[in-house]
Amino acid sequence: MATPDGRVVSRPQRPGQGSGQKPKGSGACLHPLDSLEQRETQEQAPGQLIMLRKAQEFFQTCDAEGKGFIARRDMQKLHKELPLSLEELEDVFDALDADGNGYLTPEEFTTGFSHFFFSQNNPSQEDAGEQVTQHHEEQVYQSRGEEDLGNMDEDEEAQFQMLMDRLGAQKVLEDESDVKQLWLQLKKDEPHLLSNFEDFLTRIFSQLQEAHEEKNELECALKRKIAAYDEEIQHLYEEMEQQIKNEKEQFLLKDTERFQARSQELEQKLLCKEQELEQLTQKQKRLEGQCTALHHDKHETKTENNKLKLTNQELARELERTSQELQEAQQQLESLQQEACKLHQEKEMEVYRVTESLQREKAGLLKQLDFLRERNKHLRDERDICFQKDKAAKANTAASKASWKRRSGSVIGKYVDGRGILRSQSEEEEEVFGIPRRSSLGLSGYPLTEEEPGTGETGHGGPYPRPLRRIISIEEDPLPQLLDGGFEQPLSKCPEEEEVSDQGVQGQIQGSPPLKLTPTSPRGQPVGKEALCKEESAPSAPDRLFKIVFVGNSAVGKTSFLKRFCEDRFSPGMAATVGIDYRVKTVNVDDSQVALQLWDTAGQERYRCITQQFFRKADAVIVMYDLTAKQSFLSVRGWLSSVEEAVGDRVPVLLLGNKLDNEQEREVPRGLGEQLAKENNLIFYECSAYSGHNTKESLLHLARFLKEQEDTVREDTIQVGRLAKKKSCCG
Numbered sequence: 001m002a003t004p005d006g007r008v009v010s011r012p013q014r015p016g017q018g019s020g021q022k023p024k025g026s027g028a029c030l031h032p033l034d035s036l037e038q039r040e041t042q043e044q045a046p047g048q049l050i051m052l053r054k055a056q057e058f059f060q061t062c063d064a065e066g067k068g069f070i071a072r073r074d075m076q077k078l079h080k081e082l083p084l085s086l087e088e089l090e091d092v093f094d095a096l097d098a099d100g101n102g103y104l105t106p107e108e109f110t111t112g113f114s115h116f117f118f119s120q121n122n123p124s125q126e127d128a129g130e131q132v133t134q135h136h137e138e139q140v141y142q143s144r145g146e147e148d149l150g151n152m153d154e155d156e157e158a159q160f161q162m163l164m165d166r167l168g169a170q171k172v173l174e175d176e177s178d179v180k181q182l183w184l185q186l187k188k189d190e191p192h193l194l195s196n197f198e199d200f201l202t203r204i205f206s207q208l209q210e211a212h213e214e215k216n217e218l219e220c221a222l223k224r225k226i227a228a229y230d231e232e233i234q235h236l237y238e239e240m241e242q243q244i245k246n247e248k249e250q251f252l253l254k255d256t257e258r259f260q261a262r263s264q265e266l267e268q269k270l271l272c273k274e275q276e277l278e279q280l281t282q283k284q285k286r287l288e289g290q291c292t293a294l295h296h297d298k299h300e301t302k303t304e305n306n307k308l309k310l311t312n313q314e315l316a317r318e319l320e321r322t323s324q325e326l327q328e329a330q331q332q333l334e335s336l337q338q339e340a341c342k343l344h345q346e347k348e349m350e351v352y353r354v355t356e357s358l359q360r361e362k363a364g365l366l367k368q369l370d371f372l373r374e375r376n377k378h379l380r381d382e383r384d385i386c387f388q389k390d391k392a393a394k395a396n397t398a399a400s401k402a403s404w405k406r407r408s409g410s411v412i413g414k415y416v417d418g419r420g421i422l423r424s425q426s427e428e429e430e431e432v433f434g435i436p437r438r439s440s441l442g443l444s445g446y447p448l449t450e451e452e453p454g455t456g457e458t459g460h461g462g463p464y465p466r467p468l469r470r471i472i473s474i475e476e477d478p479l480p481q482l483l484d485g486g487f488e489q490p491l492s493k494c495p496e497e498e499e500v501s502d503q504g505v506q507g508q509i510q511g512s513p514p515l516k517l518t519p520t521s522p523r524g525q526p527v528g529k530e531a532l533c534k535e536e537s538a539p540s541a542p543d544r545l546f547k548i549v550f551v552g553n554s555a556v557g558k559t560s561f562l563k564r565f566c567e568d569r570f571s572p573g574m575a576a577t578v579g580i581d582y583r584v585k586t587v588n589v590d591d592s593q594v595a596l597q598l599w600d601t602a603g604q605e606r607y608r609c610i611t612q613q614f615f616r617k618a619d620a621v622i623v624m625y626d627l628t629a630k631q632s633f634l635s636v637r638g639w640l641s642s643v644e645e646a647v648g649d650r651v652p653v654l655l656l657g658n659k660l661d662n663e664q665e666r667e668v669p670r671g672l673g674e675q676l677a678k679e680n681n682l683i684f685y686e687c688s689a690y691s692g693h694n695t696k697e698s699l700l701h702l703a704r705f706l707k708e709q710e711d712t713v714r715e716d717t718i719q720v721g722r723l724a725k726k727k728s729c730c731g
């Protein structure tokens with residue numbers, strides 16, 4: 001906005017105007033110039049006030065944007081309006097910027113001007129103010145233009161020049177026209193301010209000079225610095241160049257080294273590759289060789305292949321032929337085998353029949369033999385008896401010469417007395433010293449005492465002593481002779497269902513069927529073929545024949561058991577068996593006749609060696625103990641081990657606990673017998689010879705077991721025979 005005197009100044013903004021800010025008084029912020037105005041109003045003299053006012057206006061001129069402070073660039077803008085160069089403006093800015101923060105606050109601005117104007121000649125404040133405003137006006141006057149310059153007269157010129165010279169303005173001012181104009185203006189209008197103006201100019205010039213000098217110094221220092229820097233830079237540059245050179249050399253060195261290393265490496269690799277190449281070429285040659293060889297072989301194999309194919313075809317044809325021939329041969333073979341089997345079966349059956357007939361013949365012959373022997377012995381016995389009688393007569397006549405003569409007769413004669421009793425040492429002594437003798441059984445198990453009370457059978461009628469008995473080892477003769485009462489006991493067939501009455505046993509045993517004796521030939525018949533009386537037709541030969549040895553402690557009841565089994569009789573007070581006795585009994589097992597050869601051994605210790613030898617040929621063994629005599633049970637293990645020694649576990653063993661009828665005197669619980677039987681895989685029964693309980697059942701069980709065992713063995717042998725035949729046929 002223009003002032004009445006033509007000055008162009010910007011209107012100071014009242015707080016709350018323009019940007020819409022509220023005045024600070026009621027809490028609104030005061031504009032910086034307000035503070036100045038307030039200051040004006042409070043403590044300043046009028047001159048100062050004017051000066052301050054001028055300063056304010058000048059501040060506002062500078063602060064064209066109304067920021068409230070003056071920046072460097074605002075000062076620069078005054079360059080057009082003020083006759084000051086940019087440097088001078090800079091110096092003025094720096095002079096006014098008390099705190100050096102790059103901004104001029106109104107305080108710094110007015111303070112700077114007021115200091116300036118009022119520090120001169122202590123002018124009054126109003127003068128200062130006026131001066132400042134005049135100064136300012138002069139500045140404005142400048143804008144009138146240069147036409148006033150021409151009006152200066154020579155004195156003034158000279159004065160001005162003197163002043164300039166005094167101030168040394170030539171050094172700092174390029175163009176004095178502006179100052180001249182101002183000076184003239186002041187001289188005309190307010191000459192009293194001229195001194196101040198001159199002082200101001202002095203100050204400014206001095207400052208300018210100083211600044212100039214400083215600047216020069218700085219420039220010198222700068223130049224020196226620059227020179228130093230240049231030198232340093234030069235030096236650095238040289239060093240850098242040197243370093244770079246070194247680096248380059250090193251780099252080149254390294255590079256060459258690396259290059260050399262790399263080239264060596266590559267050479268080595270090249271060598272390796274060349275070697276590999278050679279190897280590969282050699283390999284390739286080998287492979288080519290092999291390939292040609294293979295090709296060659298291939299051709300050969302092809303030709304061989306063709307030959308083989310031809311031979312293969314021929315072989316195939318031959319194979320067909322041979323397979324046809326083979327089939328024909330197999331058919332023939334099968335037919336032959338069938339014929340062979342038939343023949344074999346016929347042969348077997350023939351053999352079987354032959355063996356059976358042979359066995360029968362053998363049995364018949366044996367019987368005849370026995371019979372003849374018996375007859376023979378009879379005759380001898382009779383002869384002996386006659387002889388003895390003669391002798392007795394002689395002996396009677398020559399009583400004094402009574403002397404024993406050895407009995408002749410059967411080989412056992414010296415051991416067996418006239419009644420066929422085996423004489424033990426004690427018996428001979430008895431005979432001599434007349435000691436009474438215990439009754440004892442004959443070899444055949446028949447009582448040898450005088451006629452048994454109630455026995456239907458006359459043991460041996462008449463005065464004749466019982467016939468002698470012979471032991472024949474189970475080895476020597478499979479069927480030693482049987483004797484009973486002077487007559488041979490034929491193989492008595494005793495099927496369980498046969499009804500026989502037992503006339504012999506003292507008191508009829510309830511429930512046991514009487515035993516029917518088969519008729520025997522009349523006593524004393526001469527020995528000879530005709531000895532076999534007609535009704536004694538040999539029973540049919542048994543289907544099977546098993547030898548069974550009967551062992552156990554003495555008096556456990558073996559003989560009584562066999563008597564019960566064979567004759568269904570029980571004789572109390574049986575005599576101890578001497579050596580071994582023998583019975584045969586044929587039983588019917590599953591519709592087949594099974595002959596059981598029962599060897600009754602003597603339990604007494606002294607006959608142990610005889611009984612041992614009988615185990616070998618046995619098909620089965622029966623071990624008996626007396627359940628009323630614990631010792632006899634404890635001896636069972638001993639019997640089992642001697643059986644084991646002789647026959648191993650090849651033969652079945654039947655364990656019998658006898659005298660079951662004597663329950664009140666039982667000493668061996670049934671469980672012990674069962675346990676022992678289980679441990680040793682034995683057939684076990686508790687029985688009683690006295691009552692007949694379990695006598696047949698136990699032996700039938702054993703007979704059935706033996707028969708089944710033999711059947712399996714027979715089947716196996718037939719199987720084996722067939723296989724062997726097949727092998728031999730096909731062989």
Ligand SMILES: Nc1nc2c(ncn2[C@@H]2O[C@H](COP(=O)(O)OP(=O)(O)OP(=O)(O)O)[C@@H](O)[C@H]2O)c(=O)[nH]1
Pocket residue numbers: 552553554555556557558559560561571572573574575576577578601602603604658659660661662687688689690691
């Ligand atoms: N209560 C009873 N007594 C029996 C039974 N079996 C045999 N006895 C009696 O026991 C005694 C001996 O009988 P034997 O048959 O001679 O005994 P053993 O085993 O043949 O004796 P050795 O011939 O010496 O081995 C005789 O007095 C028989 O009467 C039975 O089942 N019950």
Ligand SMILES: [Ca+2]
Pocket residue numbers: 096097098099100101102103104105108
């Ligand atoms: Ca400042």
Ligand SMILES: [Mg+2]
Pocket residue numbers: 558559560575576577600601602603
């Ligand atoms: Mg006996």
